[in-house]
Amino acid sequence: MDDTEEQQQVMSEVHLGCPPGISGPHISRFTISLPSGVESSRFNELFKDEESCTDQDISFDEDGDLVLPRRPQSSRRCFTMKIQHNITSSIPSVGLQVWKAELVLSDFVLHKLCTSTEFDGIVSLELGAGTGLAGMLLANAAKTVFLTDHGNKILDNCVENVELNSGVFHSQAVVHVRELDWTQHWPPKASLGLSSQERYSWSSLELEEVQKASLLLAADVIYSDDLTDALFSILERLMSQGLEKVLYLALEKRYNFSLDDLDVVANGYLHFRSYLRADDDECEGLEHRPVPYFSGRRINIREIPQYVGEYDRGEDVELWQIRYIKGKR
Template sequence: MTSSGAVILSDVHVNHKHQQLDCIKPLSGYVTRFEYIIADAEVQGDHVGSDVHTDVDGDYDVKRKKIVCKDCIIIEHSLGTELKYVGLQVWQAALLLCDFILDNCNTFKGCCCLELGGGVGLASITLATLADTVFCTDVGRQILETCQNNVERNCVNEKKCKPIVRELDWFKQQHQGSEKTGDLEIAGTSNRFYWKKHELSILSRLDFIIAADVIYDNTLTEAFFNKLFEVMCGSECLKAVYIATEKRLNFTLEDLDVTCKEYDFFRACMNELASKIAKENTFKIEQIPIEFKQRFSYQRTKQLELWKIQPVKVSA
């Protein structure tokens, strides 16, 4: 694990052009356009030239050119942060998760979804192009405010879903001045990112939970799985959880070898979850091959992984 005082810069921001905002903010202050492919389309050529060929039946074999249709998401973010503020950057696992979402439109169309550790909101904003309801959660006013800015910047179509940004601290069950209901916090008057009462009933009908690049510190990973289990237990019709992560290999003097202890701990937590039973469900865990179409620009390395957790009814 990187020391807490070290400055960390995501590879995503090394490889993408970014612009500085006119109004510099303490931690964020940059914006990047993340273009992605919507679809490939073939269109017929607009003229018949002397090089036109015919097929075996004598019909014109008209050349077609491929048109790539693109859209973009504009994200406000930081460049280089300490470990506690890495949620203000965009990471490659988030782009992998976005690719997966867009490659499975029918799965996510009309769904109700919760993102844990949503950071600046890229995955939730991507999902909102398909879903009916998306809750994007994280902790810390700067991260939540930046995420809300990104939602306002990108989700301007009133006919489409607009992610709801809410605070969800994996370590806490209740905020001072708030009313506890289940394991979430009910809004008081001091924090606009607290939960509203009617939203809790929506959470009980979650279809999917997603998370990207939340595995980098063992204490946080343990808290993440505890909170994940609580939310899964509270959802009556959950179909699956998708977790995108990146193995970060480091040479350590302690082991005299290249290791990734945070990833090993993540796998141990997954195995522990697979052994639990909740509401007559066990949890099937599988790694999803990442050969699906790459729509965003990033380095899809073999260190990037996507995992699926699926509730399965216990046989009588």
Template sequence: MESVPGSGEEHVISDVHIGCPPHFSGLYLSHFTFSPPQTAPPENVLEQSADGCEGSQLVSTCQKHEYDQEGDLILSRRRSRKKDKQTMCHSIVIQHKTTSSIPNVGLQVWSTALMLADFVLHTIFTSSDFNDAIVLELGAGTGLVGILLARVARSVYLTDIDEEILENCSTNVHLNSKMYLHGESSIHVRELNWNNSWPPEVHCCDDPSLRTKYSWSLSEIQEVEGALVLLAADVIYSDDLTHSFFDTVGKLMEQGSRKVLYLCLEKRYNFSLDELDVVANGYSHFRKYFIDEEDYNSTNGSIMPCFIGRRIDISQIPQFIPEYSRGEDLELWKIHRFH
């Protein structure tokens, strides 16, 4: 995160936007492209060539051949690289700002969102954990992560608080409407103020024509309370906000089915007059809300925390989206409530 000088309130810029037009401050369209992992060939199908040249490979002699009616060998035609690339690559379009005031950082794309997106893609490609799931993203910002999840999820709720952020998120939902498993109606952009905790106020009734654009219906609240997956990226930068966030998460996890929260954050350091050192106080405050799973297991369950967390090793997650640097200060946590 970099500060940008300007008149009035302080503006910041995410390092994801390095390379955007200089001095550009309006809305910008970025295309983030990713490819599913290529399926490894069956064992013994490919062998190294006899000359040992790097990258040279021959088809194993045990390959099955096919012949036409006249006994001639049928040769399979190799598809062009261009066609292969078009088949394998997928793109998500995100409208965002390249700079914003601190209250409107949800208008930008941050490294934590791309890290969480990599985790979501890895999970989609390697398991069925998110298939047909009901998902709630807290502090969704541009909506990038939830939009990717809608490729396999039954229903996705993207939540934030500022109307400009919600409008931009809604635009991104529409821009990517062709990629959703259950169509655009399966993604809901909703206002959620953590200071008001859960559940949010219900406006009018289930009739969409009688509700405000980003308000909740009773049926939507009930659906979210049955969600299995909660997501959040870059929501840890204020102690008061962290408290409100975990209060909301705690109340959500008390409802319906057992839920898991996947949270990605970046440690941010500031000079502290109390410690006379550069410290990550926001991160330290965040760690007070849960006990590490390993520490909990070592106590044989004698400690009864509200939340239990396990840090996920991000080095084991492929980087499908190349437009960011992970660095040493990005962390991904899996958190659930103790029952």
């Protein structure tokens, strides 16, 4: 690990306005409300009329917790998620923060839950889950959700969030927090989990169940070429086994000045795109292209309403549907 990365502190735009000078974990309340025109009949027990959904400016409650501003509405149905997070972190520990792409992915999950039954009763795995927001929202419909990340500090924080929000999961949902190092062999060796060092290890039954996963989620995991290489390596191993899987990945393009290009470019994004082929590519010789490969389709997020508060999506957040094509169609 680069010492500079370990020492450098970064801050998500989502946490702007949080109390300054707080170095440890902080709890923010995210209000999830139904946008106009979206029916909630499937989740009547979840979305409720609450006075806490009234409009307000950026402020803090008596406990010092951030209360996010909301879009003006005369009446709405909502519920609240409590998320423990750090306000700043080192680059290797960015999973301790909430990032904009995670909110976009959460909006996508919520829209699917409210407008279809596609995610009902499924097994899902979230890669680089961080605080676990998107995967926990999925637990309103899914049978089993595996929230995975790397490092005890991030996993401990994710467990805390699962405990804070267990009341919003549907009664039969099971949520596991598990270690997943993308650079290591998959599947990992099954553990009995008898020692504290093994608390985030996989059992043999869990490894069997994750083979049945049809949905993968990931948010804001594209910021390092080495990490992107490791991501697609583990994706190939996960998506080539068991049931056919689809990945929904949200990312934020990050720009840096390049001496090679003498311009401000998003090289990390370009490296990510180099792994994908457009599934609707009409180029000559399509029927002879090599397999396997990753097929990518960009989803228009303007067609996805905002359920999670009123954050600014900006122009640089994208959502991708990615499939692993094993053979010729």
